[in-house]
Amino acid sequence: MATTAESMEREQKLEGIGCSRKRKEDPRFIQGKGNYVDDVNLAGTLFASVVRSPHAHARIKSINKAKALALPGVHAVLTADDLKPLKLHWMPTLAGDVQAVLADEKVCFQYQEVAVVIADNRYIAADGVDLVEVEYEPLPALVDPHKAMDADAPIIREDLVGKDEAGQGKRLHNNHIFRWEVGDKAGTDKVFAGAEVTVKQAMLNPRVHPCPLETCGCVASFDKVRGDLTVYITSQAPHVVRTVVSILSGLPESKIRVISPDIGGGFGNKVGVYPGYVTAIVASIVLGRPVKWIESRIENLSTTAFARDYHMVGELAADKNGRIKALRVNVLADHGAFNSHAQPTKWPAGLFSVCTGSYDIPVAYVKVDGVYTNKAPGGVAYRCSFRVTEAVHLIERMIDILAQKLDIDKAEIRFRNFIKPEQFPYHTALDWEYDSGNYPAALKKVMEAVDYAGLRKEQEEKRKKGELMGIGICTFTEIVGAGPSKACDILGVGMFDSCEIRVHPTGSAIARMGTQSTGQAHETTYAQIIATELGLPSEVIQVEEGDTSTAPYGLGTYGSRSTPVGGAATANAARKIRDKARKIAAHLLEVSPDDLDWEIDRFKVKGVPGQEKTMKEIAWAAYNNVPAGMEMGLEAVEYYDPPNFTYPFGAYICVLDIDRHTGESKVRRFYALDDCGTRINPMIIEGQIHGGLTEAYAVAMGQLIAFDANGNLLSNSLMDYFVPTAVETPKWETDFTVTPSPHHPLGAKGVAESPHVGGIPCFTNAVNDAFSHLGVTQIEMPHTSFNVWKTIHELGLDKQV
Amino acid sequence: MAKKHISFTLNGAAVETLVEPRELLIHVLREELRQTGSHIGCETSHCGACTVDLNGKSVKSCTVLAVQADGGEVLTVEGLAQNGQLHPLQEGFMQEHGLQCGFCTPGMLMRSYRFLQENPKPTDDEVRMGMSGNLCRCTGYMNIVKAVQYAAKKIQTPGGK
Numbered sequence: 001m002a003t004t005a006e007s008m009e010r011e012q013k014l015e016g017i018g019c020s021r022k023r024k025e026d027p028r029f030i031q032g033k034g035n036y037v038d039d040v041n042l043a044g045t046l047f048a049s050v051v052r053s054p055h056a057h058a059r060i061k062s063i064n065k066a067k068a069l070a071l072p073g074v075h076a077v078l079t080a081d082d083l084k085p086l087k088l089h090w091m092p093t094l095a096g097d098v099q100a101v102l103a104d105e106k107v108c109f110q111y112q113e114v115a116v117v118i119a120d121n122r123y124i125a126a127d128g129v130d131l132v133e134v135e136y137e138p139l140p141a142l143v144d145p146h147k148a149m150d151a152d153a154p155i156i157r158e159d160l161v162g163k164d165e166a167g168q169g170k171r172l173h174n175n176h177i178f179r180w181e182v183g184d185k186a187g188t189d190k191v192f193a194g195a196e197v198t199v200k201q202a203m204l205n206p207r208v209h210p211c212p213l214e215t216c217g218c219v220a221s222f223d224k225v226r227g228d229l230t231v232y233i234t235s236q237a238p239h240v241v242r243t244v245v246s247i248l249s250g251l252p253e254s255k256i257r258v259i260s261p262d263i264g265g266g267f268g269n270k271v272g273v274y275p276g277y278v279t280a281i282v283a284s285i286v287l288g289r290p291v292k293w294i295e296s297r298i299e300n301l302s303t304t305a306f307a308r309d310y311h312m313v314g315e316l317a318a319d320k321n322g323r324i325k326a327l328r329v330n331v332l333a334d335h336g337a338f339n340s341h342a343q344p345t346k347w348p349a350g351l352f353s354v355c356t357g358s359y360d361i362p363v364a365y366v367k368v369d370g371v372y373t374n375k376a377p378g379g380v381a382y383r384c385s386f387r388v389t390e391a392v393h394l395i396e397r398m399i400d401i402l403a404q405k406l407d408i409d410k411a412e413i414r415f416r417n418f419i420k421p422e423q424f425p426y427h428t429a430l431d432w433e434y435d436s437g438n439y440p441a442a443l444k445k446v447m448e449a450v451d452y453a454g455l456r457k458e459q460e461e462k463r464k465k466g467e468l469m470g471i472g473i474c475t476f477t478e479i480v481g482a483g484p485s486k487a488c489d490i491l492g493v494g495m496f497d498s499c500e501i502r503v504h505p506t507g508s509a510i511a512r513m514g515t516q517s518t519g520q521a522h523e524t525t526y527a528q529i530i531a532t533e534l535g536l537p538s539e540v541i542q543v544e545e546g547d548t549s550t551a552p553y554g555l556g557t558y559g560s561r562s563t564p565v566g567g568a569a570t571a572n573a574a575r576k577i578r579d580k581a582r583k584i585a586a587h588l589l590e591v592s593p594d595d596l597d598w599e600i601d602r603f604k605v606k607g608v609p610g611q612e613k614t615m616k617e618i619a620w621a622a623y624n625n626v627p628a629g630m631e632m633g634l635e636a637v638e639y640y641d642p643p644n645f646t647y648p649f650g651a652y653i654c655v656l657d658i659d660r661h662t663g664e665s666k667v668r669r670f671y672a673l674d675d676c677g678t679r680i681n682p683m684i685i686e687g688q689i690h691g692g693l694t695e696a697y698a699v700a701m702g703q704l705i706a707f708d709a710n711g712n713l714l715s716n717s718l719m720d721y722f723v724p725t726a727v728e729t730p731k732w733e734t735d736f737t738v739t740p741s742p743h744h745p746l747g748a749k750g751v752a753e754s755p756h757v758g759g760i761p762c763f764t765n766a767v768n769d770a771f772s773h774l775g776v777t778q779i780e781m782p783h784t785s786f787n788v789w790k791t792i793h794e795l796g797l798d799k800q801v
Numbered sequence: 802m803a804k805k806h807i808s809f810t811l812n813g814a815a816v817e818t819l820v821e822p823r824e825l826l827i828h829v830l831r832e833e834l835r836q837t838g839s840h841i842g843c844e845t846s847h848c849g850a851c852t853v854d855l856n857g858k859s860v861k862s863c864t865v866l867a868v869q870a871d872g873g874e875v876l877t878v879e880g881l882a883q884n885g886q887l888h889p890l891q892e893g894f895m896q897e898h899g900l901q902c903g904f905c906t907p908g909m910l911m912r913s914y915r916f917l918q919e920n921p922k923p924t925d926d927e928v929r930m931g932m933s934g935n936l937c938r939c940t941g942y943m944n945i946v947k948a949v950q951y952a953a954k955k956i957q958t959p960g961g962k
Contacts, residue, residue, distance in 0.1 A: 022895055022896065022898075023895070023898070025903065026894070026895040026900060026903075027895070028903075029900055029903030029906050030878075030887070030891040030894050030895055030900070030903075030906060030910065031838070031878065031879070031881070031882060031887075031891065032836070032837070032838020032839070032877065032878035032879040032881075032907050033838070034838075034903050034904075036837075036840065036904065038831075038837075038840075038841065039831075039837040041832075041835065041837075121832075122828070123821065123823065123824070211938065212902070212904075212938055213840075213842045213848060213850060213902070213904045213905050213936065213937070213938050213939075214840070214842065214902070214904045215842075262902075262903065263902065264840070264842075264902045264903070264904030265901075265902040265904060265938050265939055267938070294841075296843075296844055297842065297843040297844060297845065297847075297848075518902055519901035519902030519903070519939050520901070521901070683898050684898070686898075687898045687901060687939075687940060687944060688901075690940060690941030690942075690943050690944065691901060691938070691939045691940055691941050693941060694940075694941035694942070695938070717843070717845055717847070718843050718845060718847035718848060718936070719845065719847065723847075723848075723936050723938065725929075725932075725933040725934075725935075725936060725942075726928070726929035726930075726932050726933055726935075726937075726942040726945065726946065727929050727930055727933045729929075729941055729942050731943060732941060732943060
């Protein structure tokens with residue numbers, strides 16, 4: 001009989017769930033052997049480069065391609081007129097709107113795609129772009145979303161004039177896209193009318209961009225003889241891309257192969273379908289040659305997928321003790337010129353209604369209006385689930401503002417309002433069912449770790465000396481793992497995910513998933529899940545994703561959905577295999593399947609030491625000796641439709657010091673406790689948290705996609721758009737608690753976006769806290785030194801000796 | 802455009818090719834010589850994904866003309882491992898989880914390769930400063946610093962590299 005030490009050793013050798021095993025992806029990446037889209041080198045590849053609009057809003061009077069076409073090495077110049085006969089000059093967006101693939105008679109944002117030059121190489125293509133002559137008649141640009149619904153506002157979308165609907169409900173104005181309301185308006189208004197205390201605050205989640213280090217691109221290759229199309233693409237959701245390409249091109253999905261190879265970061269930037277992809281595909285079909293399109297950094301920051309731009313007004317009603325009675329929120333959402341945000345179809349404001357946060361709020365009402373402006377389209381979930389960063393930002397700022405009004409400590413007010421551990425599963429006022437959580441324990445642990453009381457005392461003393469020190473708290477609840485197909489779909493496809501596992505005769509295995517890693521190390525973590533479930537070493541479990549010809553259909557990776565949905569599919573597929581393995585083991589051992597116990601990597605006959613079959617032995621038998629009537633082989637497929645979302649949470653504290661002469665903020669300490677339920681690979685989780693916090697730091701402290709009054713983009717290079725280096729980036733302290741999800745097969749909840757979602761309000765709360773004793777209630781992000789200095793200067797703090 | 806013949810040493814081997822005078826080193830490395838380890842992240846010298854070693858200095862090969870490498874010595878990530886043995890930096894990045902998507906990694910490795918020769922026993926802050934021309938969007942840099950320190954220690958150890 002196995003000793004405990006012996007079985008523990010066997011378990012460790014599997015390197016399964018809970019093991020910080022090194023990543024399987026690393027050997028190729030550290031030796032320059034990754035295979036990213038721009039590395040794909042098909043014989044005879046042509047290069048596509050895009051002619052873009054210099055104006056934010058203008059009519060196109062003429063396009064003259066002659067000089068470009070005369071340039072040796074240029075094969076084609078495509079405009080909207082060329083795409084019209086194919087009905088490809090417009091494409092559907094994931095949000096029910098349409099977007100111009102190439103500008104059709106007018107341009108609606110600066111850098112909009114106007115024409116595409118296809119040439120022998122990228123240099124000639126760029127020369128060709130310079131030779132395309134476009135004559136524009138500039139129109140007044142609409143930049144400020146607050147003016148979008150003015151009576152005299154310029155009409156951005158002439159194609160929608162007369163249509164009272166743009167895919168997401170009734171429109172109230174030519175520049176209006178949708179109005180989305182949720183909650184109990186009358187009930188909320190009533191509570192506000194009779195409330196002891198109310199607070200109201202306008203705040204902005206500014207326009208930012210996910211800016212992964214690899215830009216977007218694709219290589220499209222149409223084989224005219226076979227009639228099939230292969231597309232290598234930087235996509236977080238290759239199966240969805242295949243469906244979209246099929247709908248657009250009329251080719252059956254079986255003739256289209258979409259491959260996401262290694263992807264150099266996504267963060268939401270690589271979910272959508274962009275005009276560059278479509279034009280490369282069209283060019284390849286027309287020319288019968290592979291066509292590569294790789295956007296430059298400037299194109300990336302200018303056109304493919306901004307995030308946020310939520311202009312929010314939050315209101316809380318409470319009693320004198322700070323106990324919240326109601327929440328009311330009004331949002332103006334700037335969606336740019338086309339509504340192409342990537343949300344589940346039925347959710348025009350994504351999952352924003354999770355904005356009641358970690359607090360027990362009896363009644364709430366939210367209204368979101370989406371409008372068009374002369375800016376690039378997008379509204380993607382930048383390292384978050386759909387609009388969850390905005391939601392968490394709102395409630396975490398509002399609770400601080402309430403605390404300030406009532407002069408209650410910012411930690412104390414959270415304890416007074418937390419949903420209590422015994423209230424789970426908890427049904428929120430806006431109709432979400434939180435699966436599990438223990439918020440007070442998390443915050444308490446963090447406060448002890450940083451000596452919160454000591455920090456407040458220090459802050460008080462510093463304030464006496466005129467020094468600025470901020471302590472930010474954020475106790476967020478996230479909603480991830482989209483999602484139950486009854487609630488979530490993309491273009492009508494439910495947001496399930498999938499896994500297919502084949503165990504080979506000698507006890508190694510291959511698994512394929514419908515998700516797509518962009519750096520999260522799926523090859524490692526999924527293998528760990530299978531290792532634990534099947535008792536095979538993770539080392540010999542090969543994980544593949546991203547090739548629609550081999551992987552089962554899945555909705556891809558974003559919104560921290562891989563572990564909650566793909567991970568559940570993986571566990572369940574492995575369990576199907578284990579069920580079959582049990583029957584084979586019973587057959588080999590000549591006992592009933594019920595007489596067997598599963599132990600780490602084998603089935604054992606109950607009460608009969610030594611009578612056992614390892615999974616490796618069973619795998620061999622699956623291919624030569626199975627019970628009568630059983631199919632040979634050892635494989636399974638699972639399409640997992642989650643019963644609910646998962647709700648990871650965390651408690652963060654940020655301590656920063658602000659120089660009252662320069663406005664410079666120095667993050668002294670950032671302590672992040674995350675609860676993502678069961679932890680599969682703690683090393684990878686910690687890495688994800690470091691990365692998410694760094695992106696949160698970037699957003700809170702410096703990132704802004706800015707425009708001038710004419711719609712000219714002011715921040716589309718890495719000179720102007722803040723991406724922190726190792727020098728600015730703070731050092732992170734991480735911690736965790738484990739509250740498993742009751743409905744997930746492994747109890748796991750997902751983690752990668754939590755630090756981004758929770759980190760941003762924590763930083764902004766810290767900066768605001770530094771000024772809260774001076775009566776300041778809201779300083780907007782990004783908290784650059786200059787912006788902070790402006791507050792200091794207005795308050796005259798820089799003049800004090 | 803008339804092409805120019807250039808020859809240089811790439812990862813210890815002599816190479817020659819014809820290039821346009823305007824062609825950038827990164828494009829010649831990746832497209833002519835098919836060494837795709839070095840990446841293009843910005844084409845404006847900010848991100849460092851294209852960092853290679855040219856004549857004993859770190860350069861961002863997106864803003865070096867290929868003709869400037871004529872007669873020179875270029876080392877890229879593909880040349881870092883020797884005789885099937887990973888360089889201590891490669892080992893460090895793997896051991897300390899210094900990478901996620903891997904896109905910045907070749908540039909990080911090549912910059913730290915040169916940095917550790919400039920400063921063999923750096924403090925953590927010196928590593929951060931020395932690597933500040935290389936952006937990473939995934940890791941938050943803490944594990945990159947650890948990876949470089951792992952290599953620094955290993956290189957200092959007798960029998961290291």
